[in-house]
Amino acid sequence: MDKIKAGVIGTGFIGPAHVEAVRRLGFVEVVALAASSLEKAKMKAEQLDIPHAYGDYREMLLDPTIQVVHNCTPNYLHHEISMEIIKAGKHVLSEKPLAVSCAESFELLNLAREKRIVHGVNFNYRQFPSVQNLQHMVENGSIGSVHLIHGSYLQDWLLNDTDYDWRLDPKLGGKTRAVADIGSHWCDTVQFVTGKRITSVFADMTTVLPIRKKRISADSEDYEEYKVETEDHASVLLRFHDGTKGVFTVSQISAGRKNRLSFEMNGSLGSAFWNQEEPEKLWVGHREKSNDLLLADSTLFTPEARSSIHHPGGHNEGWPDALKNMMLNFYSYIKEGKDPLKDKPNFATFEDGHASMCVIDAILESHEQEKWVEVKTS
Structure with missing residues (x-):
């Protein structure tokens, strides 16, 4: 072929x-x-x-x-x-x-x-093997009915006032920066894992460095002042379609955190926590017995998630492998001649991308109006 x-x-x-x-x-x-x-x-x-x-x-x-x-x-x-x-x-x-x-x-x-x-x-991020495994664990009822979802996505690449990138410019990146750039990943991942839709938000967004220094040119040591119009960090309260509550924080000024997307979900039978900087580990919490640390290994995964992992246990798969899984699933869908309707x-499809964008718009509106805002998808 x-x-x-x-x-x-x-x-x-x-x-x-x-x-x-x-x-x-x-x-x-x-x-x-x-x-x-x-x-x-x-x-x-x-x-x-x-x-x-x-x-x-x-x-x-x-x-x-x-x-x-x-x-x-x-x-x-x-x-x-x-x-x-x-x-x-x-x-x-x-x-x-x-x-x-x-x-x-x-x-x-x-x-x-x-x-x-x-x-x-x-x-x-939804394509990481441990995330795929957790999604099926939740679907199969392993941690019971999920009633609380919380976490963060923390970075430090814009910590200093001399840090500059095109994403700081609303004309290039949009009205929101941290929420759109990394908050979109967090929201998509937890909605995928839990099967729950975010339906309303209450947001607080902060610009810690309102004035930054932008190099005049790539090879220059001279700077010009740049007025920042987008957020350095934000915290958002969440309500999901079934009444579940949640909260997350995003930050691009958290020293020592490089790409720490993490989330925890608490259910009626147990809890689960995952952190992208240690993607091979899934913490599973219990009340009446010792907690578990489930390492990424196809022999330990649910049958539905085994195809997402491609190496033997201990050969840890990371961000490039999750990206490969994204491409594998996308192109296999095309190769097999499947109908998107x-x-x-x-x-993740444009439907997921649209849902994420509507959450972002609601977060912006909530911050501006200082109130709960419903997520509108049409």
Whole structure:
């Protein structure tokens, strides 16, 4: 069988990560790369051994042999570019957040359904083996009825006032930064694991460093002051559709925390805790016996989760492997000719991306109005 041909738009950190993950599948070939300039595209395509480079992604979309396109661009371009990909009749895998507003994500979801293309959002944390295993444990009733969900996603890469990135600019990243960038991952992961939808929120967002120092140029030691309009950290109270309560905190200024997405759920029969920085460990808490530390090993997993782990126990699988699982599930769905309107996917879709975007919009509204806000999905 001929390999599925794919193109990637975007040459920052995540674009090449997509390329690497896709190549690990064996039945997909990345044939084209598009960037903001032809020079940048050619340089990165040569580094990654990709045959075709484009300075305009629209030219790449004209190639009839390309079946799938990855949208790995900054947030503000997600809606525009994904719309063009869908209109070109290509399957699309977008980085998160799906858009910068619930209205935009709703438009994308509707167009994807209308064109019957396969659509995915790279919420790859749900693809970690231990997270997959926990999802089935919850589904099978191992920890009973979940009544409390809490956790955080903590980073430190913007701790200093001299730390700067395009995500600080609302014109490029959207009105929210920490919530959209990492809070979206947290919300998707816990909703996936528990099967519960977030239906209302009460948010408090804080900008700790209202003025930052931005380098005048990449090779300069001189800085100019930059006014920050997005949050450095936020805490959000949650209500789920079945009455379950929750709370989470996101921060990009927590020294020593690199990518610590963690969550705990407390149920009627037990508790469970997972931390992305130690992804091979799942803590399971009990009241009347010793607690368990379940290590990632297919022989210890539920039967439904065993396919998510690919190495023997002790050979710990991490973020790149979760990304590979995302790509494996997405491309296998395409390879098997499944219908996105009929066949249930085992990856996050535009429907999940839209739901996440609506939670983000509600969090923004809640912070601005200082009250509980219902999550509206239409």
